Amino acid sequence: EVANSLELNNVKGLHQRAEEFKEKFDFVLTRAVATIDKLELWSYPLLKRKSPGPMPSGLFAYKGGKINEELKLLDKDDYYELNDIHEAIPEDYFREKYIIYLQR
Template sequence: MDTILKYFPDLSPTQIEQLSQLGDLYTDWNSKINVISRKDIENIYPHHVLHSMGLAKVFQFKDGSKVMDLGTGGGFPGIPLAILFPKVDFLLVDSIGKKVRVTQEVADAIGLENVRTQQARAEELKEKFDFVVTRAVAVLPKLVAWTRRIISDKHQHGVPNGIWALKGIDRATEEAKALGKGAYTEIYPMSDFFDEEFFGTKCVIYTQK
């Protein structure tokens, strides 16, 4: 938690309490259902929680907006983002039922009232969202194809609705090119915000619908 507070010093007492519970909750759940690499569970705060929160360094969701975390796995980046943005509606989606179960149990345990979960694939969803967030799910061209119809045409932020993805910088650059010349993307290196070596190769990439 010290690393989290280093970069997010203005968290409320509720947010600090919710974030502080994640370590023990995921350690316990991971011993039953492997949602995080067992070799990496000890790095849950820098490699998973803070990594997820990195999106908030480049973009702020408005209260009342709707965000889908596609391929949430055990709840990343959705759960840390839902803690940061308590007045934003998050739907955390994964095709694997046991991962959805862990995500819902963790959300319930820390009292997250702005999180829903669903076992589904993107093409099965009928809701509309302002933004889709993802972490290590699929290449950008696939993400765009999967989510185009479920991203709302009603824009309420300073940038058009679209996708925010957490990726490696090299991969993100290649995938942005693969979208074609007509696509608009922005890449934000995480090393601009975080000092840890882990973030030297990480970025947030945005692409419009």
């Protein structure tokens, strides 16, 4: 519905268990349904090895809470970027809310 209202023709939303889906994607988007290491494990089989665009394929995870402890669950070689939503949208609701980009 959101993709249609924004007229995004190259976006497809799916509500399905990740392990049941066999197609490959440039990016996977997820909400905080598990710890970041589990999200990485579940999403990597869905990611293309290379993205056609300038940004490498990866996982975008919407997470909240004390994220620094959770990030320690990742391998030391994992590349990630932590984006604090509250810096862009300074409303109380967005305190301790983050978008994590985890590169494949």
